[in-house]
Amino acid sequence: QVHAPAAPTAPFPHAASLRIGIVHARWNGACIDALVEGSLKALTAAGVQRDNIVVESVPGSWELPHATARMIAAAQTQASSAATDLMSATSLLDPSSTPSSTSSAPSAPFDAVISIGVLIKGSTMHFEYISDACVHGLMRVGLDSNTPVILGVLTALTQEQAEQRSGIGKDAHNHGEDWGSAAVEMASKTKD
Numbered sequence: 643q644v645h646a647p648a649a650p651t652a653p654f655p656h657a658a659s660l661r662i663g664i665v666h667a668r669w670n671g672a673c674i675d676a677l678v679e680g681s682l683k684a685l686t687a688a689g690v691q692r693d694n695i696v697v698e699s700v701p702g703s704w705e706l707p708h709a710t711a712r713m714i715a716a717a718q719t720q721a722s723s724a725a726t727d728l729m730s731a732t733s734l735l736d737p738s739s740t741p742s743s744t745s746s747a748p749s750a751p752f753d754a755v756i757s758i759g760v761l762i763k764g765s766t767m768h769f770e771y772i773s774d775a776c777v778h779g780l781m782r783v784g785l786d787s788n789t790p791v792i793l794g795v796l797t798a799l800t801q802e803q804a805e806q807r808s809g810i811g812k813d814a815h816n817h818g819e820d821w822g823s824a825a826v827e828m829a830s831k832t833k834d
């Protein structure tokens with residue numbers, strides 16, 4: 643089994659301020675739980691604050707592109723509307739004005755999102771169609787939103803393959819850890 647290249651050793655100075663989203667499907671729950679935990683482990687080990695990681699779930703991998711797009715868009719809208727409120731409340735034209743409410747600082751958009759799903763081949767072509775649509779959909783969401791979307795979708799031919807890549811079993815490797823490292827690296831690139 644080929645492992646991802648080691649993450650760059652350079653520390654990521656912005657890690658403590660990064661906001662990371664994780665969207666995960668619920669099919670094949672044992673693998674999903676392990677992959678999410680592996681991603682969280684790598685993110686926090688790199689210095690990302692657990693409070694800055696938002697985790698959401700969807701029924702299956704088919705729903706990942708839509709949910710990922712909505713998670714990114716919601717955070718961007720919330721951040722821009724909060725910033726607008728702040729600006730309108732402290733009008734530069736009227737220095738005496740003060741913020742109307744003690745609103746907290748605008749919530750920031752996500753710096754990267756990890757989309758996690760586990761697809762296992764069955765006896766029909768369902769697996770192929772969902773896998774293809776999901777992977778291409780996630781690529782499009784990342785490009786359209788200009789937010790790094792990390793591909794955390796296992797497309798396994800057998801249960802054993804899925805478990806091996808979820809860190810379950812002898813000599814298994816949890817790919818969730820690689821996805822967490824990739825998220826920090828890509829998110830940091832937009833901060834540098």
Ligand SMILES: O=Nc1c(NC[C@H](O)[C@H](O)[C@H](O)CO)[nH]c(=O)[nH]c1=O
Nearest residue numbers: 667669701702703704759760761762
């Ligand atoms: O069928 N197998 C799988 C699956 N099917 C459900 C699909 O993603 C979707 O949720 C439903 O079709 C409803 O839209 N979803 C997975 O994540 N893994 C699978 O292995």
